[in-house]
Amino acid sequence: MNKNLVFNLHIPTKLLFGCGELRRLATENLPGKKALIVISGGTSMKKYGYLDKVVGYLKENNVESVVFDKILPNPIKQHVMEAAALCREEKCDFVIGLGGGSSIDSAKSIAIMACNEGDYWDYIAGGTGKNKPVEKALPIIAIPTTAGTGTEVDPWTVITHETAHEKIGFGCKLTFPTMSIVDPELMLSIPPRLTAYQGFDAFFHAAEGYIANCATPISDLYALEAIRLIYKYLPVAVADGRNLKARTKVAWASTLAGMVESTSSCTSEHSMEHAMSALYPELPHGAGLICLSQSYFETFRNDSMKRYMKMAEAMTMEPSKRPSDFIDALVKMQKACKVDDLKLSDWGIKKEDLPEMVKNAKETMGGLFQLDPRMLTEDEILAIYEKAYR
Amino acid sequence: MNKNLVFNLHIPTKLLFGCGELRRLATENLPGKKALIVISGGTSMKKYGYLDKVVGYLKENNVESVVFDKILPNPIKQHVMEAAALCREEKCDFVIGLGGGSSIDSAKSIAIMACNEGDYWDYIAGGTGKNKPVEKALPIIAIPTTAGTGTEVDPWTVITHETAHEKIGFGCKLTFPTMSIVDPELMLSIPPRLTAYQGFDAFFHAAEGYIANCATPISDLYALEAIRLIYKYLPVAVADGRNLKARTKVAWASTLAGMVESTSSCTSEHSMEHAMSALYPELPHGAGLICLSQSYFETFRNDSMKRYMKMAEAMTMEPSKRPSDFIDALVKMQKACKVDDLKLSDWGIKKEDLPEMVKNAKETMGGLFQLDPRMLTEDEILAIYEKAYR
Structure with missing residues (x-):
């Protein structure tokens, strides 16, 4: 215990941890009826069957889904804006980030831009961001398939402004995932x-x-x-x-x-x-x-x-x-x-x-x-x- | 790490910890405009000025309050029912438990009975309880003045049915405090x-x-x-x-x-x-x-x-x-x-x-x-x- 005797602790995320826990998607009380599933532009979520499993479990739980599959390893603002537009168009009411930190972070930023006007960088503090307050966001579910970012239990999302060459973290109370499922079986590959x-x-x-x-x-x-x-x-x-x-x-x-x-x-x-x-x-x-x-x-x-x-x-x-x-x-x-x-x-x-x-x-x-x-x-x-x- | 590799973690309470943190009541975003403050039937909350401080900080934050001051060291169902009736009558929209575990536990049970019909024991599992589901409760703020129960970061409330001689714990997602303030200065006495x-x-x-x-x-x-x-x-x-x-x-x-x-x-x-x-x-x-x-x-x-x-x-x-x-x-x-x-x-x-x-x-x-x-x-x-x- 260090000298900082005054501190806060607030991690509102519900964490489900353990081998096989992915299937809880089929039975848990989810925060909406139609999910935007955010995955990388790579092939692994499809190749290893993780995406199919997620879509299938959601269906069992009577939840529809739409997939956005373009996220880059260093995720960019353009994809956040594109996916947020898709989210509105498809009337998704929550966002699932499935994959590494890039997909989950993107899901958080998409959840913001699905209910806020303007450009994502309007809300960023630092660099050329305009630091506007964020007062609403869609609920987020994080399903990491890598062990590294910890983004499933923190509010942070790191997105790159591809033309300004700025890679900046953002986070607020609303960007904590509502629920996160950490299933080590998804990490074997x-x-x-x-x-x-x-x-x-x-x-x-x-x-x-x-x-x-x-x-x-x-x-x-x-x-x-x-x-x-x-x-x-x-x-x-x-x-x-x-x-x-x-x-x-x-x-x-x-x-x-x-x-x-x-x-x-x-x-x-x-x-x-x-x-x-x-x-x-x-x-x-x-x-x-x-x-x-x-x-x-x-x-x-x-x-x-x-x-x-x-x-x-x-x-x-x-x-x-x-x-x-x-x-x-x-x-x-x-x-x-x-x-x-x-x-x-x-x-x-x-x-x-x-x-x-x-x-x-x-x-x-x-x-x-x-x-x-x-x-x-x-x-x-x-x-x-x-x-x-x- | 033990053999239980499948587990949940969900403690949604926002914890403010540290000496002097009680004064955050004056500045934090509180979950309502009128609080029922639940304290024990003893004298200490008044004698040491803790109650006055809480009422004062709430006022600074434009929050009214009403006090229920009968809780016993082993808190009883009758007082839960009585305070819940007061809560409805006074139109309080959240409940503050100030004191030891008895006051905070009572606050949790009062928060349930302020929005649910019938008798508190209708909702209790075990003993002569009827195990009815609890689907709503007022928001709860816990301010412990003792170091023992831990009730400020758990959903549990232990109340005694004074005629059935049953002392039973109860808890659900709704009985986690929304916010808890642990200020060791309140424990010096x-x-x-x-x-x-x-x-x-x-x-x-x-x-x-x-x-x-x-x-x-x-x-x-x-x-x-x-x-x-x-x-x-x-x-x-x-x-x-x-x-x-x-x-x-x-x-x-x-x-x-x-x-x-x-x-x-x-x-x-x-x-x-x-x-x-x-x-x-x-x-x-x-x-x-x-x-x-x-x-x-x-x-x-x-x-x-x-x-x-x-x-x-x-x-x-x-x-x-x-x-x-x-x-x-x-x-x-x-x-x-x-x-x-x-x-x-x-x-x-x-x-x-x-x-x-x-x-x-x-x-x-x-x-x-x-x-x-x-x-x-x-x-x-x-x-x-x-x-x-x-």
Whole structure:
């Protein structure tokens, strides 16, 4: 329990967790009679039969559905606007996000734009957004098929303004899912490399939320448990994707890390990564975070010593004497997951883009820099990017 | 994480926690324009100025209020019915429970009866209750001034049918408080003995919820943290009631233990205690639990060995090798809180009442016996009562 003795806790989402729980869609009391199902433009939701199952269970529950299937890995505003128009046209009264964070985040933003006028960016705080208040949204159901974002239990949605190159998070009380179903059986087909990227995303939600200066006793509890579980089970899930126990533990850790995002916050590591993938949409979010992580966490090693040692202890289950034990354990986990060799240049990022990224990170998600253990200078931010570039 | 890999998590209550947070009543968006404030028949809410503060903050927020001030330590159905009638008459549109568990539980039951016909016992499952469904209730705000019940973050309300001698818990989605304010400054005036009784109540919510066969990964996380904090800080709060740090830690532990009640369940120790205080309303709930606890937990020592050792480790911060380490730590904490000498006979309970209590416990809250690590025989239940009687 840290010094922040005044805090809020409010996660109104009803979470159904467990293998086979997807079928609860057929029997639960749902928030509407016609769903817009939001999925990615990829093939996996169809190929693995997840979409058919969802449509079928909804039918059993006397709920109609329409599918929007264009969402990109880094989801864009244009698709939010397009799907919201479809939602109105088809008179859908709730939105289901099925897939990774991109589909679920899009579902949240679509739920807003299905009942609000104008452009999505009118409601965004940061960048060129106009920060208009959001007073209504359709109910949202989240069904993650990856273990990473935690968006199923937080209000956040991250969308990219594709022409302004701004990737910005938004959230309010209305963007908490009404219900979320986390069924680890839907995660068995994720390939090893994506399993690692996604798992590290969850890990950083927990670790950033734990060192954030707005951490609270409840976020600490969620964060350390998520950190412990991911360290122990992510390498197992990467090595053997069919290991349902490891998948389940990592899925639960990811949900816990989402609860950290609802009770504490990400820090500037996330701002820096968003700036990267806003400019290079091919770069997976988790991969970007992995590239940044070692230099990011080394920067604060002496500013949050006790918390670094607590994280190290949660990971290694050994007493820790130095904050760098955490960095060592982080690197060890990256090696175990075979992602220790990632560098920004792998995605064609150019060294001369780095100063632009510093600027973008500060402009679009500058608020998170105020939640770091101490305020970074622009030189320090550039140095973190440079080390990640290699 | 235990073997229950399928579980729900849904605690829709918005929790405001921290010293001085009571004043948020003046600025938060409240669920109505006229509150029925439910307090006990004792003097403390008025004497310490808590009632005046609540009424004043509501006024600042343009909310009127009416006070019902008759609630007994073991709250009775008659007062629920009386206050619900007052609520309708005065056209109150939400209910505030201010005080200990008795006032907050009553507020929940009043919120039901303010919008439902007939008698409160019509809606109760168990005993002579008629188990009618509850489909509406007024919004509830909980403001605990004790650290013990956890009712501020769970749906449960325990009311005694004073003529049928039935003390039965009830709860549904509608009886979760909309908002709860846990302000440890309101707890500074609790006398040492009551601090101990209430703190042990919270402890048993956590410990029972941890050994219950319906425990889940999230309830485990809440339970072990509550157990750790209570073991460390309850003796401090008992010895020095003005120690705000200890009060804050115990208050947070109690809220966590309430979250255990929302995600796992109490076990039959609570059924047995309810049977006792249904027949002897003078017996404080926490004192009754303390009397039962040693023999209750000894009974399951070999049925939940790993979990007993985990609880012992959370308490003593030492590796545990035997389940009885938990019983030893429990007794040590009882000594540190000066409640190790309690026995049922202190409250005038007669030995010949014990078989009647076995019957009452099974009839009124029999369901909790099914959540114990194994099913107790009636002889075993009687033996637990006899050891508590001494």
